Amino acid sequence: MRDILDEATDKWGVKVNRVEMQEILPPEEIRTAMEKEMRAERDKRAKILQADGEREYQIRVANGEKQARILRAEGEAQAKILVADSEKKAILLIAEAVKDTKTDPAQFQIALRYVEAFKEIVKQGDKTVVLPYESSALLGSVKTLGDIFHK
Template identity: 90%
Template sequence: TLTSRDAINAKLRDILDEATDKWGVKVNRVEMQEILPPEEIRTAMEKEMRAERDKRARILQADGEREYQIRVADGEKQARIARAEGEAQAKKLVADAERQAIMLIAEAVKDSGTDPAQYQIALRYVEAFKEIVKQGDKTVVLPYESSALLGSVKTLGDIFQKS
């Protein structure tokens, strides 16, 4: 390097100045222009420089890979957040729609004297039976308290007749 070369030049100047002083010669400046090390040292220096370049290239490659992984992970994170927010918003909209439907049903059946909760339960029973019938099974198992179920269906029928 340049600072090493300057240090060698300064040391060489001091040695030459001291050696030539007895003849009245003053050495003011020494400059090494070319250093020719032996072949094996030159080969070793080239290997060291090549290894240093390879090391820097691997470090840059690793940094680039790390940055890529961070960006991919960040993108996936943002996508998951957006999906979760969308699902939450959809659930909220469904819940709001159900609430409005229940309020409308309650308003509609209030004059008939029917309990809106009983009406909803009866509707769900009917929907469940539709699904059971669609499956095509020949055997349908009813709960022990089937009378409550039939009472709910009867209530549903009464509501439709009053409307």
């Protein structure tokens, strides 16, 4: 373009240093094609941004769920440890309480659990209670409880 301008203006002694185009009016077909290309590029960028946003959302949701599961598991583990420690203390206290009675602490615990289980059975209101064949051992356990509480 510069060569064409120089050729046209040299014969008058004019040198063109800069040319500025104010308006370009391409044919309608080219304008339509350019608009389609710009629209396609904007749509492409919008889809990429939408996909990136969706991906980021999914990652954040997954991380939140993961953290929630971890915290629940840690809480359950701590609860189990506290329950185990409490049971240990209870067993030690029972062992200490029954050591003078010459009663086996394990036998005492079993008898206590039998009594608790039968209380629950009675609360259910059923009229028929089926006892296992080995329920005769329960009578010895109940006797042990009675002996301990009377001392």
